Amino acid sequence: MTTMTTPLPLAGSGNAMPAPVLPSSRRGIRRLLRTALQLFYTLIALSSIIFVALHAYLAWTLSHPPVATFGSNPMLAKSLPYSDVTFPSADNKTQVDGWWIPSTASRSTVVLSHGYGANREELWVPMYDLAERLHNENYNVLMFDYGFASTKHSTPATGGIIESQQLIGAIQYARGQGSDELIVWGFSMGAGTALQAALLGVPVDAMILDSTFIPDSDTIYGNILNWVHIPKYPSLTLVELFFPLMSGVRLEQIPSTRIQDTAYDFPLLLIHGTADDKAPTSISEHIAKSQKNALSQLWVVPGAIHEMIYRTHTAEYVQRTDSFLKQVHAGALAKAHSSDTAQASNSA
Incomplete structure (x- = not known):
């Protein structure tokens, strides 16, 4: 009976051994980590947008307060x-x-x-x-x-x-x-x-x-706290930033x-x-x-x-x-x- 053997590649030759195949479970973990990271960054971005939008809304409310309609008159x-x-x-x-x-x-x-x-x-x-x-x-x-x-x-x-x-x-x-x-x-x-x-x-x-x-900054922040509990900084800075856009004047005026x-x-x-x-x-x-x-x-x-x-x-x-x-x-x-x-x- 004739036995045939496959020769081993010579050292320094360009023929490399094929890479081992990763188990499917490890590929799934990597995919999950990438998805979780993307979700984390998305949540950070959404939270930042909501945080900024909240302060824009506060500036709008400060400059456009709700006011009741008349219920009577002097007579x-x-x-x-x-x-x-x-x-x-x-x-x-x-x-x-x-x-x-x-x-x-x-x-x-x-x-x-x-x-x-x-x-x-x-x-x-x-x-x-x-x-x-x-x-x-x-x-x-x-x-x-x-x-x-x-x-x-x-x-x-x-x-x-x-x-x-x-x-x-x-x-x-x-x-x-x-x-x-x-x-x-x-x-x-x-x-x-x-x-x-x-x-x-x-x-x-x-x-x-x-x-x-x-x-002023203290009395305005104190009244904001009557509506919502937020940190003074950077909240007050953001409200002061948005206020001119909503009212046409700066609070420092x-x-x-x-x-x-x-x-x-x-x-x-x-x-x-x-x-x-x-x-x-x-x-x-x-x-x-x-x-x-x-x-x-x-x-x-x-x-x-x-x-x-x-x-x-x-x-x-x-x-x-x-x-x-x-x-x-x-x-x-x-x-x-x-x-x-x-x-x-x-x-x-």
């Missing part, structure tokens, strides 16, 4: 005759709608400046009760909507940049109705906006500021420090509760320390929450605000008398 709520009015903002960039509630032969007016996320009614304050009381004290009353609360002349909420121009427009309208004495009564961001308007030189006789809110450090040349009555979780009491305390006017006052209410001090401490609220208004009115009369005397002397 229905308090039997107060009124007129629907429209006037331009001070910079003539927007139109502003409001209610003018006249008092018989009065030259004294209170402009009510509502807060963020509310309209001129701001029922929880309650605005209609204040309007009625002021009317009974022989004040004209102007209630109006900031642009973020307007359905006809909508503008984004800008922390007072656009709103201060709208408030000055309201003050100019009231002056045009023959108002010699003018007080702004503001709530929350409406109070902060009033002070921002004052920095622009608006002539008023006094301000009553309830639960004053001044937008708001003169937060200057608002609190300025000594205004008219008296302020600052009202704030220690349990306020939207605007820290320190805001009003800081503003109060900066004031030089002898009539300026600070009333800090233990345990009171944001914008609810009238409802929870009604009697004292009425007493303090009435007393302040009377002092301001007496000062306005004395100022007018002094001006008349000076004019008479010059004429002589």
Whole structure:
């Protein structure tokens, strides 16, 4: 029998042994690992997109807060005759709608400046009760909507940049109705906006500021936490990045420090509760320390929450605000008398 043998390849020859075949299970593991890695990267990308989108949505919500529609009007709520009015903002960039509630032969007016996320009614304050009381004290009353609360002349909420121009427009309208004495009564961001308007030189006789809110990085982040719990960094940076895209203004344009450090040349009555979780009491305390006017006052209410001090401490609220208004009115009369005397002397 003939036996044939296969010769072994010579060393250094180009003929290599065939590679061993991997078991199918090892190929499956590699495929699974590749798929898992792709899924991991996809989840990271989706999470990043969702995280960024969340902050874009927060910036949009800050600049476009939901606002309830009107439920009443001065006549229905308090039997107060009124007129629907429209006037331009001070910079003539927007139109502003409001209610003018006249008092018989009065030259004294209170402009009510509502807060963020509310309209001129701001029922929880309650605005209609204040309007009625002021009317009974022989004040004209102007209630109006900031642009973020307007359905006809909508503008984004800008922390007072656009709103201060709208408030000055309201003050100019009231002056045009023959108002010699003018007080702004503001709530929350409406109070902060009033002070921002004052920095622009608006002539008023006094301000009553309830639960004053001044937008800055700390107060904005604190209010975001009321909606959703997110880390301050990088969340606040992302919101500040998106805010100009949603509102047209940068948050750093708001003169937060200057608002609190300025000594205004008219008296302020600052009202704030220690349990306020939207605007820290320190805001009003800081503003109060900066004031030089002898009539300026600070009333800090233990345990009171944001914008609810009238409802929870009604009697004292009425007493303090009435007393302040009377002092301001007496000062306005004395100022007018002094001006008349000076004019008479010059004429002589």
